[in-house]
Amino acid sequence: xxxxxxxxxxxxxxxxxxxxxxxxxxxxxxxxxxxxxxxxxxxxxxxxxxxxxxxxxxxxxxxxxxxxxx
Numbered sequence: 001x002x003x004x005x006x007x008x009x010x011x012x013x014x015x016x017x018x019x020x021x022x023x024x025x026x027x028x029x030x031x032x033x034x035x036x037x038x039x040x041x042x043x044x045x046x047x048x049x050x051x052x053x054x055x056x057x058x059x060x061x062x063x064x065x066x067x068x069x070x
Contacts, residue, residue, distance in 0.1 A: 008045060011045055012043070012045055012048060015045065015048040015049060015052055016036075016039050016040060016042075016048060018052055019039060019048070019051055019052050019055045020032055020036060020039070022052070022055040022056055023035070023055050023061065023064060026058075026061075027060070027061040028061070031061045032061070035061075035064070035065060035068060038068055038069075039051070039068070051064075051067065051068065054067045
């Protein structure tokens with residue numbers, strides 16, 4: 001069954017929200033806020049889910065930024 005566009009949009013927004021929350025727990029809020037527009041420009045939910053897992057285990061914000069731009 002294909003998910004509705006509204007549901008996919010909700011999943012996308014929640015995934016971005018969770019990525020930001022994970023990063024803010026570990027790193028300076030200002031550094032995370034600088035990455036927020038880049039995250040919001042990602043439409044691919046699979047990519048966002050991958051970044052969510054990365055956010056949980058990166059050693060520093062620079063490593064996450066590198067994963068984000070790769």
